[in-house]
Amino acid sequence: QSVLTQPPSASGTPGQRVTISCSGSSSNIGSNTVNWYQQLPGTAPKLLIYSNNQRPSGVPDRFSGSKSGTSASLAISGLQSEDEADYYCAAWDDSLNGPWVFGGGTKLTVL
Amino acid sequence: QVTLKESGPVLVKPTETLTLTCTVSGFSLSNARMGVSWIRQPPGKALEWLAHIFSNDEKSYSTSLKSRLTISKDTSKSQVVLTMTNMDPVDTATYYCARITVTTEYYFDYWGQGTLVTVSS
Numbered sequence: 001q002s003v004l005t006q007p008p009s010a011s012g013t014p015g016q017r018v019t020i021s022c023s024g025s026s027s028n029i030g031s032n033t034v035n036w037y038q039q040l041p042g043t044a045p046k047l048l049i050y051s052n053n054q055r056p057s058g059v060p061d062r063f064s065g066s067k068s069g070t071s072a073s074l075a076i077s078g079l080q081s082e083d084e085a086d087y088y089c090a091a092w093d094d095s096l097n098g099p100w101v102f103g104g105g106t107k108l109t110v111l
Numbered sequence: 112q113v114t115l116k117e118s119g120p121v122l123v124k125p126t127e128t129l130t131l132t133c134t135v136s137g138f139s140l141s142n143a144r145m146g147v148s149w150i151r152q153p154p155g156k157a158l159e160w161l162a163h164i165f166s167n168d169e170k171s172y173s174t175s176l177k178s179r180l181t182i183s184k185d186t187s188k189s190q191v192v193l194t195m196t197n198m199d200p201v202d203t204a205t206y207y208c209a210r211i212t213v214t215t216e217y218y219f220d221y222w223g224q225g226t227l228v229t230v231s232s
Contacts, residue, residue: 002157035218037158044207044225045158050218088158092217096174100148100160 003028004089004103011109017077020106022089024070028101032092034072036065039086039105048087049074076108084110113137115147115208115223122229123198129228133191133208140186141166146211147191148219149182151204159204163211164191200230 005023012018022034033052037045047056049065052072064075072091076083089103119131131149138145146165152158162172162182172180181194191208205227209219 033216033218037219044222045209045219046222047218047220050220051214051216056220090158090219099171100163102158102160104157 002104003097003101006103006106009107011111012079013111016079020074020087022072022103027095028091028093030070034067035090036074037088081110113221117208117223117226124232127198129195129198131193131206135189140184144213148209149193150207153204198230203230
């Protein structure tokens with residue numbers, strides 16, 4: 001059971017906009033920033049979004065992040081087939097759960 | 112170019128101790144703005160944070176696994192070592208090391224390729 005809650009799956013067609021949610025609590029998302037990781041099949045996770053809404057160099061601006069209260073969201077616009085992957089949210093947690101907690105992951109399928 | 116590479120046994124027996132090494136390049140383990148974490152992922156399951164170590168030797172462990180884990184570093188060799196005692200089949204997973212970058216926040220910005228460890232007799 002992951003500390004951060006994500007939907008297990010999401011889907012969309014090419015060109016669509018999809019969002020993936022991540023729900024936490026006051027000890028993690030509510031008081032710290034959220035990071036998102038993309039894990040393509042058979043590969044290591046890759047940093048996609050850090051500090052709620054910052055993109056590392058090389059990450060397309062189709063990917064965006066936001067946070068409100070104890071929840072965060074990852075949005076992918078102009079969906080492409082190569083976006084099919086698992087997506088994980090993560091945050092620092094100030095409680096005994098931490099210091100790092102992850103979501104259970106969302107498998108994104110491009111139909 | 113920042114890289115991290117995990118190494119260690121691919122197969123361990125139940126009750127044995129696992130020792131994994133993360134060899135880093137492109138940054139120094141003495142950099143005050145960086146650290147290294149170990150994270151694992153059982154087959155088909157989610158990521159689970161295990162431990163981290165920073166340049167000042169500050170360490171932290173997963174609450175649920177704290178009694179079994181030890182993390183250390185050798186700055187001169189650019190290596191971070193994780194030991195996990197009393198291995199069990201449920202510990203079968205891909206083990207990743209990842210660099211932590213510290214600004215006003217913390218995040219894992221570079222990951223190793225991971226090493227699959229199977230626990231079986």
